[in-house]
Amino acid sequence: MLSEFDIIQRYFTRPTPHAVLGVGDDAALIEAAAGTELAVSTDMLVAGQHFFPETDPRSLGHKSLAVNLSDMAAMGAAPRWATLSLALPEQLVRENEKWLQAFADGFFELAHAHQVGLIGGDTTRGPLNICVTIIGEVAKGKALRRSGARPGDDIWMSGHLGDAALALAYQEGHIMLEAGEIEKCLAALHTPAPRVALGQQLIGLAHSAIDISDGLLADLEHILKSSSVAAVIKMDQINCSGSVKKYLQHPLGVKCLLAGGDDYELCFTAPRAKHQEIEMLSREQEISLTCIGSVEKGEGLVVLDPAGRKVTLETKGYDHFHAG
Numbered sequence: 144m145l146s147e148f149d150i151i152q153r154y155f156t157r158p159t160p161h162a163v164l165g166v167g168d169d170a171a172l173i174e175a176a177a178g179t180e181l182a183v184s185t186d187m188l189v190a191g192q193h194f195f196p197e198t199d200p201r202s203l204g205h206k207s208l209a210v211n212l213s214d215m216a217a218m219g220a221a222p223r224w225a226t227l228s229l230a231l232p233e234q235l236v237r238e239n240e241k242w243l244q245a246f247a248d249g250f251f252e253l254a255h256a257h258q259v260g261l262i263g264g265d266t267t268r269g270p271l272n273i274c275v276t277i278i279g280e281v282a283k284g285k286a287l288r289r290s291g292a293r294p295g296d297d298i299w300m301s302g303h304l305g306d307a308a309l310a311l312a313y314q315e316g317h318i319m320l321e322a323g324e325i326e327k328c329l330a331a332l333h334t335p336a337p338r339v340a341l342g343q344q345l346i347g348l349a350h351s352a353i354d355i356s357d358g359l360l361a362d363l364e365h366i367l368k369s370s371s372v373a374a375v376i377k378m379d380q381i382n383c384s385g386s387v388k389k390y391l392q393h394p395l396g397v398k399c400l401l402a403g404g405d406d407y408e409l410c411f412t413a414p415r416a417k418h419q420e421i422e423m424l425s426r427e428q429e430i431s432l433t434c435i436g437s438v439e440k441g442e443g444l445v446v447l448d449p450a451g452r453k454v455t456l457e458t459k460g461y462d463h464f465h466a467g
Contacts, residue, residue, distance in 0.1 A: 145236055145243075147266045150229075155247060159260035161223050171262035173224055179280040184214035190271035195314070200242045202333035203273070204249025209335050210356065211277035212257060213407040216342035217354040219287040220279035224262045225254065230269035257339055287342065287411070291351040292370035296412035296438040299349075299421060301338050302431055304359055305387035305396075306331035308403020312395060324386045335407040341430055345411055348421060352411035358402035360456065363410055364444055376436030379449040401446065402458055412438050 145153070151166065159165030163172035175181055188207055190196045208225065215222040227250070235242055254261060259277070310328035312318045320328060337354075345352060351370060353362045359381070367374055383391075383400055390396025413421060418434065425432035446454040 150266050155261060157251060157261060159262050161260050162262045165260060165262045175280055178283055180283050182215060182218045182220035182279040182281050184211055185276040186210045188273040196271060200245040201249035204246040205253050205334050207273045207275050208250050208253050209337050211275045212337035212339055213354040215277060215279040216338045216409060217352050218281060219342045219346040220281040222257050222259045222277055222279040224260050224278045226276045227261055227264040228274040229266045230272035232271055233268050285346050287345060287349055287352040289351055289353055289366045289369035292366050292372050292412040292438050293350055294372055294438055294440045295415060296350055297415055297418060297434045298374060298376060298412050298436040299432055299434055300408055300410050301341055302408040303382040303384055304406045305383045305399040305403055307405035308399035309387055328386060332405055337407055338409050341409060344424060348417050349411040349413045352409055355406040355408045355410050356404055358404040360401050367444055373439045373441035373443050374436055375445045377447050378454055380435045382431055382433045402456055
């Protein structure tokens with residue numbers, strides 16, 4: 144059976160041109176570019192909590208890094224380095240080296256696309272658990288934060304929401320999807336595309352930003368609380384796929400759209416004077432950017448349906464300690 148050090152050397156040791164010293168010593172050495180600050184984020188994925196144990200390992204390698212890249216996007220930071228810690232069941236290591244290779248391939252394919260170097264981490268025996276820490280650079284004093292929203296700002300979102308949550312509902316047997324819908328929704332769940340370039344382009348345009356990981360309502364409320372403001376959003380302005388639209392007459396569809404999570408799109412606020420500039424950015428970069436509401440004085444978040452009635456949900460997003 145492979146040893147801990149065999150696993151590290153065979154599957155997770157790659158060149159790290161942006162690091163002074165990468166994998167193989169007691170600690171990595173990195174040097175930030177002059178005039179930048181370091182942005183650091185950690186995410187953990189636990190089998191049975193964040194993914195089904197039988198999830199395709201290549202997709203899992205991709206997603207384990209993608210969720211961290213999405214945090215960099217929300218800060219407007221350029222991702223540079225990552226560490227990876229794995230708890231692996233003994234049976235997996237003993238019987239399925241192909242799993243390790245596929246996981247590594249998915250991880251490094253996305254890392255290469257964003258020029259991220261894996262500079263360290265840890266491996267141990269235990270229930271399947273994946274923890275990635277990512278480090279990025281952002282110009283000093285320019286990082287996007289949750290605390291910058293101001294009354295009068297427009298509220299924007301990238302991409303469309305709900306497909307990943309719909310895929311999970313399908314996997315759990317709550318809904319039926321057509322063949323084409325299954326493929327598209329599962330791709331949204333397992334291989335999200337973090338908006339790294341968009342986040343950097345929003346510096347100077349946006350007052351605040353967050354990535355939509357736990358659900359639009361939950362994540363937008365983080366901005367509102369951090370900024371001490373209120374907001375109104377209109378449900379019919381939230382961009383979603385035809386698959387999600389089919390279910391919007393049912394509570395499940397509304398929940399997938401507003402509180403499903405796993406979207407990894409960006410929600411951001413920007414001055415109304417920047418509206419045309421953001422629309423131009425959307426066209427130039429071929430990224431859907433949709434204005435869904437506005438920031439107001441006060442506190443709280445109001446969601447209006449197409450008839451102007453308030454929408455209420457028992458759950459506003461995913462909570463690790465209250466997940467059903």
